[in-house]
Amino acid sequence: MQPRLWLLLVAQLSALHSSLALHQTPGSLMVQTHQTAILSCEMKTSRTNMRIYWLRQRQAPSLNSHHEFLALWDPMQRTVYGNNVVQKELTVSQNGPRFTLNLTRVKPSDSGTYFCMVVGNPELTFGKGTQLHVVDVLPTTAQPTKKPTTKKKVRRITNLLTRKGPSCSPITLGLLVAGIVVLLVSLSVAIHLHCLWRRARLRFVKQ
Structure with a gap:
């Protein structure tokens, strides 16, 4: 069956079928x-003559969203690629019940939802x-560092050391000076x- 016909069937059934x-x-x-x-995509039931398809949705999955046929892997270990697929950047492999899709040198346009599919009867x-999600820069998970509080503590101590005492009034100075004069006299x-x-x-005594 032609890939375009498969894409039509997938577009109608992709939102309705999801099997364990x-x-x-x-x-x-x-x-x-x-x-x-x-x-990766792993089969939980052993089946012979199994073909696995890889599809991509660039938009959010829905009944009307468009699916792209990327690759087909058949039991003869042959891979059939979609029309717009660069074979050097996409490879399909099998290891027992596990099938792997490798995308090399990805770019933001490769972002989307990827589905593996098996044809039954x-x-x-x-x-x-x-x-x-393909991004130019990965988001960082490091927490922002706290600002050191050493400067604030030093400023507080400096303020305490340089703080001037209460200034003496002229009356107080006058009383202090008068007291000293009286004591001297x-x-x-x-x-x-x-x-x-x-x-x-x-x-x-002399007298």
Whole structure:
């Protein structure tokens, strides 16, 4: 059957069929531009003469969204590619029940939802899909660093050390000066009286 006819059938049934018989991983994948994206699809039931298809939806999955045929892998280990597929950038391989789709040198236009599909009789069995996001720069998960608080502490200590005490008023200064003058005068008077008393006593003793 022609790939275009398969695409028509997929467009009608992709939103209605999702079977546990196909285990597709990962559910979501973010890859940086020019890197490699690896998608896998594993059969949980052994079947002979099985063909597996890989399809892509560039828009959100819906009944009206368009599917692109990427590649078909058959039991003879042959791969049939879609018309617009660059074979050097897309390879399909098998390892037992696991099928792998490798996308090399991906670009943002490769973003979309990728489905693996197996043709049965008469049903089509789909994987749950892998959402591929191709970005130029991967988002970082590092938490923002906290600003050091050392400068604030140093400023607080400096402010405490350089803070000036309360200024003295003129009245306070005047009272301090007057008190000092009174003490000096009283001291000088006491010394003078002591000298006079001593002289008088010496005269009395001589007489």
